[in-house]
Amino acid sequence: MYVEDIRHILNYKLSDEEKLKILSEEFVSIFWSILLKEMRESVQMMSPEETSFALSTYYGWYDDEMSKILAKSNDSLANILYKELVKGLDR
Numbered sequence: 001m002y003v004e005d006i007r008h009i010l011n012y013k014l015s016d017e018e019k020l021k022i023l024s025e026e027f028v029s030i031f032w033s034i035l036l037k038e039m040r041e042s043v044q045m046m047s048p049e050e051t052s053f054a055l056s057t058y059y060g061w062y063d064d065e066m067s068k069i070l071a072k073s074n075d076s077l078a079n080i081l082y083k084e085l086v087k088g089l090d091r
Helices: 003-010 016-046 053-072 077-089
Strands: none
Touching (some): 003 016
16 A cells, blocks of 8 residues: 555545544555565575565465455454544544
8 A cells, every 4th residue: 555545545435434444454454464574584584495486476465465354354453453543533
């Protein structure tokens, strides 16, 4: 997700709570994506074999999709983040 994507979400005709929900999921998805990428790189550093470009691209796509699934799952970090941030909207 890029800054321009965030601007588009903020311009949606949705309630602030709905926008916050979407942005929380996107933020946590980015967090999971970075975490999965770093974990995979640490395993590859211990492996003597070199990974092909195709396999590394596939793993990148896989990690991105897994991060989206993890961000949208029940009791996810995104839900926890959303519940805390939505309290600030009521003020």
